Amino acid sequence: MVSADAGNIVQFDNVGLRYGSGVETLSDLNFSLAAGAFYFLTGPSGAGKSSLLRLIYLAQRPSRGVIRMFGEDVVTLPRQRMPGFRRRIGVVFQDFRLVPHLSAYENIALPLRVNGVAEADIDQPVREMLEWVGLSGRANAKPPTLSGGEQQRVAIARAVIGRPEILVADEPTGNVDPEMAERLLYLFEALNKLGTTILVATHDLHLVPRVPSAQLMRLDKGHIADPTGMLRYPPRRG
Amino acid sequence: MAGGHDQWVSGRAARRLLPEGWPSGPMPWVIAIMMFLMVLAAAAGLALGLAANSLDRSLTAQVTIQIVDANQARRDAAAARIIAGAKAVPGVARVDRVSDAAMTELLRPWLGGGLADTDLPVPAMIDIAFAPAPGNAPAAVRALAMRISPAARIDDHAQWLRPLAGLMGSLRWLAGVLVLMMAAAAAFTVVLAARAALNTHRSTIEVLHLLGSTDGQIASLFQRRIALDALTGGMVGLLLASLVIVTVGERIVAVGSDLLGTIGLPVAAWGLLALLPIAGTVLAMFAARMTILASLRRRL
Numbered sequence: 001m002v003s004a005d006a007g008n009i010v011q012f013d014n015v016g017l018r019y020g021s022g023v024e025t026l027s028d029l030n031f032s033l034a035a036g037a038f039y040f041l042t043g044p045s046g047a048g049k050s051s052l053l054r055l056i057y058l059a060q061r062p063s064r065g066v067i068r069m070f071g072e073d074v075v076t077l078p079r080q081r082m083p084g085f086r087r088r089i090g091v092v093f094q095d096f097r098l099v100p101h102l103s104a105y106e107n108i109a110l111p112l113r114v115n116g117v118a119e120a121d122i123d124q125p126v127r128e129m130l131e132w133v134g135l136s137g138r139a140n141a142k143p144p145t146l147s148g149g150e151q152q153r154v155a156i157a158r159a160v161i162g163r164p165e166i167l168v169a170d171e172p173t174g175n176v177d178p179e180m181a182e183r184l185l186y187l188f189e190a191l192n193k194l195g196t197t198i199l200v201a202t203h204d205l206h207l208v209p210r211v212p213s214a215q216l217m218r219l220d221k222g223h224i225a226d227p228t229g230m231l232r233y234p235p236r237r238g
Numbered sequence: 239m240a241g242g243h244d245q246w247v248s249g250r251a252a253r254r255l256l257p258e259g260w261p262s263g264p265m266p267w268v269i270a271i272m273m274f275l276m277v278l279a280a281a282a283g284l285a286l287g288l289a290a291n292s293l294d295r296s297l298t299a300q301v302t303i304q305i306v307d308a309n310q311a312r313r314d315a316a317a318a319r320i321i322a323g324a325k326a327v328p329g330v331a332r333v334d335r336v337s338d339a340a341m342t343e344l345l346r347p348w349l350g351g352g353l354a355d356t357d358l359p360v361p362a363m364i365d366i367a368f369a370p371a372p373g374n375a376p377a378a379v380r381a382l383a384m385r386i387s388p389a390a391r392i393d394d395h396a397q398w399l400r401p402l403a404g405l406m407g408s409l410r411w412l413a414g415v416l417v418l419m420m421a422a423a424a425a426f427t428v429v430l431a432a433r434a435a436l437n438t439h440r441s442t443i444e445v446l447h448l449l450g451s452t453d454g455q456i457a458s459l460f461q462r463r464i465a466l467d468a469l470t471g472g473m474v475g476l477l478l479a480s481l482v483i484v485t486v487g488e489r490i491v492a493v494g495s496d497l498l499g500t501i502g503l504p505v506a507a508w509g510l511l512a513l514l515p516i517a518g519t520v521l522a523m524f525a526a527r528m529t530i531l532a533s534l535r536r537r538l
Binding site for chain 1: 246252441449450451452455
Protein backbone atom coordinates (compact mmCIF):
# COMPACT_ATOMS: atom_id res chain seq x y z
CA MET A 1 0.00 0.00 0.00
CA VAL A 2 2.20 2.79 -1.28
CA SER A 3 1.04 6.39 -1.14
CA ALA A 4 -0.46 7.33 -4.41
CA ASP A 5 -0.27 11.07 -3.97
CA ALA A 6 3.30 11.39 -5.20
CA GLY A 7 6.09 9.39 -6.72
CA ASN A 8 8.35 10.13 -3.77
CA ILE A 9 7.73 8.51 -0.44
CA VAL A 10 10.46 10.52 1.31
CA GLN A 11 11.76 13.95 0.41
CA PHE A 12 14.53 15.89 2.19
CA ASP A 13 14.96 19.61 1.45
CA ASN A 14 17.98 21.39 2.95
CA VAL A 15 17.85 19.21 6.01
CA GLY A 16 20.46 19.66 8.72
CA LEU A 17 20.83 17.89 12.04
CA ARG A 18 22.84 19.13 14.99
CA TYR A 19 23.01 17.44 18.40
CA GLY A 20 23.09 20.11 21.10
CA SER A 21 25.44 22.94 20.26
CA GLY A 22 27.95 20.82 18.32
CA VAL A 23 28.70 20.90 14.62
CA GLU A 24 26.08 19.62 12.19
CA THR A 25 26.07 15.84 11.91
CA LEU A 26 24.06 16.07 8.72
CA SER A 27 24.18 19.11 6.42
CA ASP A 28 22.18 20.31 3.46
CA LEU A 29 20.59 16.98 2.64
CA ASN A 30 18.56 17.16 -0.54
CA PHE A 31 17.26 13.88 -1.84
CA SER A 32 14.11 11.92 -2.49
CA LEU A 33 13.29 8.24 -2.17
CA ALA A 34 11.00 7.07 -4.92
CA ALA A 35 8.07 4.96 -3.81
CA GLY A 36 8.77 1.30 -4.47
CA ALA A 37 12.52 1.74 -5.05
CA PHE A 38 15.43 -0.07 -3.36
CA TYR A 39 18.32 1.94 -1.92
CA PHE A 40 21.59 1.12 -0.26
CA LEU A 41 22.99 3.81 2.02
CA THR A 42 26.74 3.49 2.45
CA GLY A 43 29.48 5.54 3.95
CA PRO A 44 32.27 5.30 6.50
CA SER A 45 31.65 5.01 10.22
CA GLY A 46 30.58 8.35 11.66
CA ALA A 47 29.30 9.60 8.31
CA GLY A 48 25.83 10.04 9.79
CA LYS A 49 24.05 6.98 8.35
CA SER A 50 22.28 6.12 11.61
CA SER A 51 21.35 9.78 12.17
CA LEU A 52 19.82 9.92 8.71
CA LEU A 53 17.85 6.76 9.37
CA ARG A 54 16.65 8.17 12.71
CA LEU A 55 15.20 11.13 10.83
CA ILE A 56 13.42 8.79 8.44
CA TYR A 57 11.95 6.50 11.07
CA LEU A 58 10.78 9.57 13.02
CA ALA A 59 12.92 9.10 16.12
CA GLN A 60 14.36 12.58 15.66
CA ARG A 61 13.35 15.92 14.22
CA PRO A 62 15.93 17.80 12.12
CA SER A 63 17.47 21.07 13.29
CA ARG A 64 16.52 22.69 10.01
CA GLY A 65 15.00 21.97 6.63
CA VAL A 66 11.88 20.14 5.56
CA ILE A 67 11.23 16.40 5.49
CA ARG A 68 8.14 15.18 3.67
CA MET A 69 6.98 11.62 4.07
CA PHE A 70 3.90 10.07 2.52
CA GLY A 71 3.17 13.50 1.11
CA GLU A 72 3.15 15.37 4.43
CA ASP A 73 5.66 17.57 6.23
CA VAL A 74 6.72 15.45 9.20
CA VAL A 75 8.91 18.16 10.78
CA THR A 76 5.88 20.15 11.85
CA LEU A 77 3.63 17.13 12.25
CA PRO A 78 1.77 17.22 15.61
CA ARG A 79 3.15 14.47 17.83
CA GLN A 80 -0.26 12.86 18.29
CA ARG A 81 -0.18 12.04 14.56
CA MET A 82 3.28 10.46 14.76
CA PRO A 83 2.08 6.93 15.70
CA GLY A 84 0.03 6.66 12.52
CA PHE A 85 3.08 7.55 10.43
CA ARG A 86 5.41 5.27 12.38
CA ARG A 87 3.11 2.31 11.70
CA ARG A 88 3.79 2.80 8.01
CA ILE A 89 7.54 2.48 8.54
CA GLY A 90 9.36 -0.77 9.30
CA VAL A 91 12.66 -0.44 11.11
CA VAL A 92 15.50 -2.88 11.67
CA PHE A 93 17.64 -1.31 14.37
CA GLN A 94 21.36 -1.87 14.40
CA ASP A 95 21.12 -3.01 18.03
CA PHE A 96 17.90 -4.98 17.27
CA ARG A 97 15.96 -3.44 20.19
CA LEU A 98 14.02 -6.58 20.91
CA VAL A 99 11.91 -6.56 24.07
CA PRO A 100 13.96 -8.89 26.27
CA HIS A 101 11.15 -10.43 28.33
CA LEU A 102 9.05 -11.28 25.27
CA SER A 103 9.56 -14.42 23.20
CA ALA A 104 10.65 -14.26 19.55
CA TYR A 105 7.00 -14.90 18.63
CA GLU A 106 5.74 -12.05 20.84
CA ASN A 107 8.39 -9.66 19.53
CA ILE A 108 7.41 -10.36 15.94
CA ALA A 109 3.69 -9.99 16.78
CA LEU A 110 4.29 -6.60 18.40
CA PRO A 111 3.64 -4.34 15.36
CA LEU A 112 0.39 -6.19 14.63
CA ARG A 113 -0.79 -5.75 18.22
CA VAL A 114 0.20 -2.07 18.22
CA ASN A 115 -1.78 -1.68 15.02
CA GLY A 116 -4.90 -3.20 16.53
CA VAL A 117 -4.92 -6.50 14.61
CA ALA A 118 -7.27 -9.05 16.21
CA GLU A 119 -5.57 -11.92 18.09
CA ALA A 120 -7.16 -14.46 15.74
CA ASP A 121 -5.38 -12.83 12.80
CA ILE A 122 -1.95 -12.70 14.39
CA ASP A 123 -0.84 -16.31 14.70
CA GLN A 124 -0.64 -17.26 11.03
CA PRO A 125 1.46 -14.32 9.79
CA VAL A 126 3.78 -14.60 12.78
CA ARG A 127 4.30 -18.36 12.17
CA GLU A 128 4.94 -17.69 8.48
CA MET A 129 7.42 -14.97 9.33
CA LEU A 130 9.22 -17.21 11.82
CA GLU A 131 9.50 -19.89 9.17
CA TRP A 132 10.71 -17.38 6.62
CA VAL A 133 13.61 -16.24 8.81
CA GLY A 134 14.34 -19.83 9.82
CA LEU A 135 13.31 -19.52 13.46
CA SER A 136 10.23 -21.75 13.65
CA GLY A 137 11.89 -23.85 16.29
CA ARG A 138 12.83 -20.83 18.39
CA ALA A 139 9.39 -19.19 18.61
CA ASN A 140 9.28 -19.33 22.39
CA ALA A 141 12.90 -18.36 22.98
CA LYS A 142 13.56 -15.05 24.69
CA PRO A 143 16.08 -12.70 23.03
CA PRO A 144 18.81 -13.16 25.66
CA THR A 145 18.90 -16.87 24.76
CA LEU A 146 19.17 -16.18 21.01
CA SER A 147 22.44 -15.69 19.15
CA GLY A 148 23.23 -12.32 17.55
CA GLY A 149 22.19 -13.60 14.13
CA GLU A 150 18.93 -15.04 15.47
CA GLN A 151 18.12 -11.77 17.21
CA GLN A 152 18.77 -9.93 13.98
CA ARG A 153 16.39 -12.20 12.10
CA VAL A 154 13.70 -11.65 14.74
CA ALA A 155 14.27 -7.89 14.38
CA ILE A 156 13.87 -8.15 10.61
CA ALA A 157 10.74 -10.27 10.90
CA ARG A 158 9.28 -7.70 13.32
CA ALA A 159 10.09 -4.87 10.91
CA VAL A 160 8.43 -6.45 7.89
CA ILE A 161 5.42 -8.27 9.37
CA GLY A 162 3.20 -5.20 9.20
CA ARG A 163 3.86 -4.80 5.47
CA PRO A 164 5.30 -1.30 5.90
CA GLU A 165 5.33 1.18 3.04
CA ILE A 166 8.99 1.83 3.65
CA LEU A 167 11.52 -0.44 5.35
CA VAL A 168 14.56 1.16 6.95
CA ALA A 169 17.32 -1.25 7.96
CA ASP A 170 20.49 -0.30 9.77
CA GLU A 171 23.22 -2.86 9.06
CA PRO A 172 20.68 -5.71 8.81
CA THR A 173 23.22 -8.29 7.72
CA GLY A 174 25.93 -7.31 10.18
CA ASN A 175 25.50 -10.34 12.44
CA VAL A 176 24.50 -13.09 10.05
CA ASP A 177 26.49 -15.50 7.93
CA PRO A 178 26.72 -14.93 4.14
CA GLU A 179 24.03 -17.51 3.42
CA MET A 180 21.57 -15.85 5.79
CA ALA A 181 22.57 -12.42 4.43
CA GLU A 182 21.64 -13.67 1.00
CA ARG A 183 18.27 -14.94 2.27
CA LEU A 184 17.54 -11.66 3.99
CA LEU A 185 18.34 -9.69 0.87
CA TYR A 186 16.07 -12.00 -1.05
CA LEU A 187 13.37 -11.23 1.52
CA PHE A 188 13.91 -7.49 1.11
CA GLU A 189 13.73 -7.84 -2.66
CA ALA A 190 10.52 -9.80 -2.42
CA LEU A 191 9.03 -7.09 -0.22
CA ASN A 192 10.28 -4.47 -2.62
CA LYS A 193 8.54 -6.23 -5.49
CA LEU A 194 5.32 -6.00 -3.47
CA GLY A 195 5.76 -2.23 -3.45
CA THR A 196 7.67 -1.55 -0.24
CA THR A 197 10.42 1.06 -0.51
CA ILE A 198 13.62 -0.34 0.98
CA LEU A 199 16.51 1.64 2.45
CA VAL A 200 19.39 -0.47 3.74
CA ALA A 201 22.33 1.17 5.48
CA THR A 202 25.39 -1.02 5.23
CA HIS A 203 29.16 -1.06 5.36
CA ASP A 204 29.21 -4.13 3.17
CA LEU A 205 29.57 -2.95 -0.42
CA HIS A 206 29.49 -6.56 -1.61
CA LEU A 207 25.76 -6.56 -0.96
CA VAL A 208 25.09 -3.82 -3.48
CA PRO A 209 25.52 -5.82 -6.72
CA ARG A 210 23.25 -8.57 -5.32
CA VAL A 211 20.28 -6.29 -5.90
CA PRO A 212 20.65 -5.09 -9.48
CA SER A 213 17.75 -2.67 -9.29
CA ALA A 214 19.09 -0.93 -6.17
CA GLN A 215 20.40 2.62 -6.16
CA LEU A 216 23.40 3.59 -4.10
CA MET A 217 23.42 6.57 -1.75
CA ARG A 218 26.76 7.55 -0.36
CA LEU A 219 26.95 9.62 2.78
CA ASP A 220 30.23 11.21 3.79
CA LYS A 221 30.78 13.70 6.61
CA GLY A 222 27.10 14.42 6.80
CA HIS A 223 26.65 15.12 3.09
CA ILE A 224 24.96 13.00 0.44
CA ALA A 225 26.98 12.54 -2.72
CA ASP A 226 24.61 13.07 -5.65
CA PRO A 227 26.74 14.07 -8.67
CA THR A 228 24.04 13.24 -11.22
CA GLY A 229 21.10 14.70 -9.33
CA MET A 230 19.33 11.35 -9.55
CA LEU A 231 18.76 11.26 -5.80
CA ARG A 232 17.28 14.72 -5.66
CA TYR A 233 15.08 14.18 -8.68
CA PRO A 234 14.60 10.43 -9.00
CA PRO A 235 13.09 9.25 -12.24
CA ARG A 236 9.45 8.22 -12.00
CA ARG A 237 9.03 4.49 -11.82
CA GLY A 238 6.94 2.89 -14.51
CA MET B 239 -4.26 5.99 8.37
CA ALA B 240 -2.36 8.72 10.12
CA GLY B 241 -4.50 8.55 13.24
CA GLY B 242 -4.01 5.02 14.55
CA HIS B 243 -5.53 2.81 17.23
CA ASP B 244 -5.42 4.06 20.79
CA GLN B 245 -6.34 0.85 22.62
CA TRP B 246 -4.99 -2.69 22.72
CA VAL B 247 -7.26 -5.24 21.09
CA SER B 248 -6.23 -7.94 23.53
CA GLY B 249 -5.73 -6.79 27.10
CA ARG B 250 -4.12 -10.12 28.01
CA ALA B 251 -1.51 -9.85 25.28
CA ALA B 252 -0.88 -6.22 26.16
CA ARG B 253 -0.28 -7.11 29.81
CA ARG B 254 2.66 -9.25 28.76
CA LEU B 255 4.39 -6.22 27.26
CA LEU B 256 5.63 -5.26 30.71
CA PRO B 257 7.46 -7.90 32.72
CA GLU B 258 5.10 -9.87 34.95
CA GLY B 259 5.62 -10.11 38.67
CA TRP B 260 3.54 -8.82 41.53
CA PRO B 261 3.81 -6.86 43.71
CA SER B 262 5.76 -4.57 41.44
CA GLY B 263 7.38 -2.77 44.39
CA PRO B 264 6.55 -1.34 47.78
CA MET B 265 3.62 0.68 46.47
CA PRO B 266 0.81 -1.68 47.60
CA TRP B 267 2.13 -1.62 51.14
CA VAL B 268 2.55 2.16 51.18
CA ILE B 269 -1.01 2.50 49.88
CA ALA B 270 -2.19 0.00 52.53
CA ILE B 271 -0.69 2.11 55.32
CA MET B 272 -2.18 5.29 53.90
CA MET B 273 -5.58 3.69 53.40
CA PHE B 274 -5.46 2.35 56.98
CA LEU B 275 -4.90 5.88 58.32
CA MET B 276 -7.40 7.36 55.87
CA VAL B 277 -10.15 4.92 56.89
CA LEU B 278 -9.50 5.58 60.58
CA ALA B 279 -9.63 9.34 60.04
CA ALA B 280 -12.77 9.02 57.91
CA ALA B 281 -14.42 6.74 60.49
CA ALA B 282 -13.57 9.20 63.27
CA GLY B 283 -14.91 12.07 61.18
CA LEU B 284 -18.14 10.25 60.35
CA ALA B 285 -18.71 9.08 63.94
CA LEU B 286 -18.00 12.51 65.39
CA GLY B 287 -20.18 14.14 62.77
CA LEU B 288 -23.10 11.84 63.55
CA ALA B 289 -22.58 12.30 67.31
CA ALA B 290 -22.36 16.08 66.93
CA ASN B 291 -25.59 16.08 64.91
CA SER B 292 -27.32 13.92 67.49
CA LEU B 293 -26.06 16.19 70.26
CA ASP B 294 -27.14 19.22 68.32
CA ARG B 295 -30.64 17.81 67.95
CA SER B 296 -30.91 17.11 71.66
CA LEU B 297 -29.53 20.56 72.49
CA THR B 298 -32.19 22.40 70.61
CA ALA B 299 -34.79 19.83 71.65
CA GLN B 300 -35.13 20.31 75.38
CA VAL B 301 -35.34 22.86 78.20
CA THR B 302 -36.20 22.49 81.90
CA ILE B 303 -38.12 25.23 83.67
CA GLN B 304 -37.67 25.58 87.44
CA ILE B 305 -40.32 27.50 89.35
CA VAL B 306 -38.89 28.64 92.63
CA ASP B 307 -41.54 29.90 94.99
CA ALA B 308 -41.74 29.20 98.71
CA ASN B 309 -45.54 29.21 98.48
CA GLN B 310 -46.47 25.79 97.26
CA ALA B 311 -49.93 26.76 96.06
CA ARG B 312 -48.55 29.63 93.97
CA ARG B 313 -45.80 27.39 92.70
CA ASP B 314 -48.22 24.67 91.64
CA ALA B 315 -50.58 27.18 90.04
CA ALA B 316 -47.74 28.75 88.05
CA ALA B 317 -46.55 25.32 86.97
CA ALA B 318 -50.03 24.38 85.83
CA ARG B 319 -50.40 27.59 83.80
CA ILE B 320 -46.99 27.18 82.20
CA ILE B 321 -47.76 23.56 81.30
CA ALA B 322 -51.09 24.53 79.79
CA GLY B 323 -49.59 27.49 77.94
CA ALA B 324 -46.57 25.54 76.67
CA LYS B 325 -48.76 22.76 75.29
CA ALA B 326 -50.46 25.33 73.10
CA VAL B 327 -47.20 26.64 71.64
CA PRO B 328 -46.61 25.28 68.10
CA GLY B 329 -43.38 23.31 67.95
CA VAL B 330 -43.63 21.92 71.45
CA ALA B 331 -43.72 18.15 71.36
CA ARG B 332 -44.02 17.21 75.00
CA VAL B 333 -44.51 18.94 78.34
CA ASP B 334 -43.99 16.98 81.56
CA ARG B 335 -43.85 18.10 85.12
CA VAL B 336 -41.23 16.20 87.06
CA SER B 337 -43.23 14.27 89.65
CA ASP B 338 -42.69 14.67 93.40
CA ALA B 339 -41.46 11.11 93.53
CA ALA B 340 -38.89 11.82 90.86
CA MET B 341 -37.83 15.00 92.66
CA THR B 342 -37.42 13.09 95.90
CA GLU B 343 -35.28 10.56 94.10
CA LEU B 344 -33.28 13.33 92.47
CA LEU B 345 -32.55 15.09 95.78
CA ARG B 346 -32.00 11.98 97.84
CA PRO B 347 -28.18 12.17 97.69
CA TRP B 348 -28.24 15.62 99.32
CA LEU B 349 -31.39 15.65 101.45
CA GLY B 350 -32.02 12.02 102.24
CA GLY B 351 -35.29 10.19 101.66
CA GLY B 352 -37.62 12.19 103.93
CA LEU B 353 -38.21 15.11 101.63
CA ALA B 354 -41.97 14.82 101.75
CA ASP B 355 -41.92 15.26 105.52
CA THR B 356 -40.00 18.55 105.45
CA ASP B 357 -41.12 22.09 104.70
CA LEU B 358 -38.29 22.68 102.26
CA PRO B 359 -39.51 24.66 99.26
CA VAL B 360 -38.57 22.27 96.49
CA PRO B 361 -38.90 23.95 93.10
CA ALA B 362 -41.40 22.68 90.55
CA MET B 363 -39.64 21.40 87.44
CA ILE B 364 -41.13 21.13 83.99
CA ASP B 365 -39.36 19.33 81.15
CA ILE B 366 -40.28 20.62 77.75
CA ALA B 367 -39.28 18.76 74.59
CA PHE B 368 -39.51 20.44 71.23
CA ALA B 369 -40.35 18.91 67.90
CA PRO B 370 -37.60 18.78 65.23
CA ALA B 371 -37.25 22.26 63.68
CA PRO B 372 -39.17 23.92 66.45
CA GLY B 373 -38.93 27.42 64.99
CA ASN B 374 -39.67 30.09 67.59
CA ALA B 375 -41.08 27.63 70.12
CA PRO B 376 -38.08 27.85 72.57
CA ALA B 377 -38.32 31.66 72.68
CA ALA B 378 -42.12 31.55 73.04
CA VAL B 379 -41.90 29.08 75.92
CA ARG B 380 -39.23 31.21 77.60
CA ALA B 381 -41.44 34.33 77.30
CA LEU B 382 -44.44 32.41 78.59
CA ALA B 383 -42.56 31.15 81.66
CA MET B 384 -41.16 34.61 82.48
CA ARG B 385 -44.59 36.18 82.13
CA ILE B 386 -46.27 33.71 84.43
CA SER B 387 -43.45 33.38 86.96
CA PRO B 388 -40.77 36.07 86.71
CA ALA B 389 -38.61 34.11 89.14
CA ALA B 390 -38.64 31.01 86.96
CA ARG B 391 -35.24 29.67 85.88
CA ILE B 392 -34.99 28.23 82.45
CA ASP B 393 -32.29 25.65 82.12
CA ASP B 394 -31.28 25.45 78.47
CA HIS B 395 -29.50 22.10 78.03
CA ALA B 396 -27.61 23.59 75.14
CA GLN B 397 -25.48 25.82 77.33
CA TRP B 398 -23.83 22.80 78.97
CA LEU B 399 -23.26 20.71 75.90
CA ARG B 400 -22.62 23.33 73.25
CA PRO B 401 -18.82 23.55 73.83
CA LEU B 402 -18.61 19.78 73.53
CA ALA B 403 -20.61 19.85 70.32
CA GLY B 404 -18.26 22.57 69.06
CA LEU B 405 -15.23 20.43 69.88
CA MET B 406 -16.78 17.46 68.11
CA GLY B 407 -17.50 19.61 65.07
CA SER B 408 -13.88 20.83 64.97
CA LEU B 409 -12.56 17.29 65.27
CA ARG B 410 -14.85 16.23 62.44
CA TRP B 411 -13.35 18.90 60.17
CA LEU B 412 -9.86 17.92 61.26
CA ALA B 413 -10.63 14.32 60.31
CA GLY B 414 -11.87 15.51 56.92
CA VAL B 415 -8.67 17.48 56.34
CA LEU B 416 -6.62 14.42 57.34
CA VAL B 417 -8.50 12.28 54.80
CA LEU B 418 -7.79 14.83 52.05
CA MET B 419 -4.12 15.09 53.02
CA MET B 420 -3.81 11.32 53.04
CA ALA B 421 -5.45 11.14 49.60
CA ALA B 422 -3.01 13.77 48.31
CA ALA B 423 -0.06 11.84 49.79
CA ALA B 424 -1.32 8.64 48.14
CA ALA B 425 -1.62 10.46 44.80
CA PHE B 426 1.95 11.75 45.11
CA THR B 427 3.12 8.22 45.92
CA VAL B 428 1.45 6.99 42.74
CA VAL B 429 3.12 9.78 40.75
CA LEU B 430 6.54 8.72 42.05
CA ALA B 431 5.78 5.05 41.40
CA ALA B 432 4.62 5.83 37.85
CA ARG B 433 7.80 7.80 37.15
CA ALA B 434 9.94 4.99 38.53
CA ALA B 435 8.05 2.46 36.39
CA LEU B 436 8.60 4.61 33.30
CA ASN B 437 12.32 4.73 33.99
CA THR B 438 12.50 1.00 34.59
CA HIS B 439 10.78 0.20 31.30
CA ARG B 440 12.29 3.05 29.27
CA SER B 441 13.74 0.83 26.54
CA THR B 442 10.50 -1.11 26.04
CA ILE B 443 8.54 2.13 25.84
CA GLU B 444 10.94 3.49 23.25
CA VAL B 445 10.52 0.41 21.09
CA LEU B 446 6.73 0.57 21.43
CA HIS B 447 6.81 4.24 20.48
CA LEU B 448 8.92 3.62 17.40
CA LEU B 449 6.58 0.80 16.34
CA GLY B 450 3.72 3.29 16.44
CA SER B 451 2.19 2.87 19.91
CA THR B 452 0.15 5.83 21.02
CA ASP B 453 0.62 7.52 24.39
CA GLY B 454 -2.77 6.14 25.40
CA GLN B 455 -1.71 2.56 24.64
CA ILE B 456 1.47 2.94 26.67
CA ALA B 457 -0.29 4.67 29.57
CA SER B 458 -2.88 1.89 29.74
CA LEU B 459 -0.13 -0.68 30.33
CA PHE B 460 0.99 1.10 33.50
CA GLN B 461 -2.46 2.21 34.58
CA ARG B 462 -3.78 -1.32 35.02
CA ARG B 463 -0.78 -2.38 37.06
CA ILE B 464 -0.90 0.67 39.31
CA ALA B 465 -4.67 0.22 39.76
CA LEU B 466 -4.09 -3.38 40.86
CA ASP B 467 -1.46 -2.24 43.38
CA ALA B 468 -3.71 0.53 44.69
CA LEU B 469 -6.77 -1.71 44.99
CA THR B 470 -4.86 -4.43 46.83
CA GLY B 471 -3.19 -1.95 49.17
CA GLY B 472 -6.52 -0.19 49.70
CA MET B 473 -8.37 -3.40 50.60
CA VAL B 474 -5.63 -4.45 53.05
CA GLY B 475 -5.74 -1.00 54.66
CA LEU B 476 -9.55 -1.09 54.87
CA LEU B 477 -9.52 -4.54 56.45
CA LEU B 478 -6.99 -3.60 59.12
CA ALA B 479 -8.73 -0.30 59.88
CA SER B 480 -12.10 -2.08 60.14
CA LEU B 481 -10.68 -4.44 62.76
CA VAL B 482 -9.41 -1.44 64.74
CA ILE B 483 -12.75 0.39 64.44
CA VAL B 484 -14.76 -2.65 65.60
CA THR B 485 -12.40 -3.19 68.56
CA VAL B 486 -12.53 0.47 69.62
CA GLY B 487 -16.34 0.45 69.19
CA GLU B 488 -16.64 -2.50 71.56
CA ARG B 489 -14.47 -0.69 74.11
CA ILE B 490 -16.67 2.42 73.87
CA VAL B 491 -19.80 0.35 74.45
CA ALA B 492 -18.10 -1.29 77.45
CA VAL B 493 -17.52 2.14 79.04
CA GLY B 494 -21.32 2.50 79.29
CA SER B 495 -21.34 6.29 78.98
CA ASP B 496 -24.44 7.91 77.47
CA LEU B 497 -22.29 10.59 75.89
CA LEU B 498 -19.79 8.16 74.36
CA GLY B 499 -22.73 5.99 73.38
CA THR B 500 -23.72 8.59 70.81
CA ILE B 501 -20.46 7.84 68.96
CA GLY B 502 -21.05 4.97 66.56
CA LEU B 503 -21.11 4.04 62.88
CA PRO B 504 -24.36 3.11 61.15
CA VAL B 505 -24.38 0.74 58.17
CA ALA B 506 -24.39 3.64 55.69
CA ALA B 507 -21.15 4.97 57.21
CA TRP B 508 -19.55 1.54 56.77
CA GLY B 509 -20.67 1.67 53.16
CA LEU B 510 -18.91 5.00 52.72
CA LEU B 511 -15.72 3.61 54.29
CA ALA B 512 -15.86 0.61 51.94
CA LEU B 513 -15.94 3.01 49.00
CA LEU B 514 -12.60 4.57 50.02
CA PRO B 515 -10.36 1.87 48.45
CA ILE B 516 -12.37 2.11 45.23
CA ALA B 517 -12.10 5.89 45.23
CA GLY B 518 -8.37 5.48 45.99
CA THR B 519 -7.98 3.13 43.02
CA VAL B 520 -9.71 5.56 40.68
CA LEU B 521 -7.52 8.38 42.04
CA ALA B 522 -4.39 6.23 41.56
CA MET B 523 -5.34 5.38 37.97
CA PHE B 524 -5.98 9.02 37.20
CA ALA B 525 -2.71 10.17 38.80
CA ALA B 526 -0.77 7.43 36.99
CA ARG B 527 -2.32 8.24 33.62
CA MET B 528 -1.69 11.98 33.97
CA THR B 529 1.93 11.38 35.08
CA ILE B 530 2.68 8.98 32.25
CA LEU B 531 1.02 11.09 29.58
CA ALA B 532 2.88 14.19 30.80
CA SER B 533 6.16 12.30 30.70
CA LEU B 534 5.50 10.83 27.23
CA ARG B 535 4.57 14.24 25.87
CA ARG B 536 8.14 15.36 26.50
CA ARG B 537 9.32 12.74 24.00
CA LEU B 538 8.92 12.89 20.25
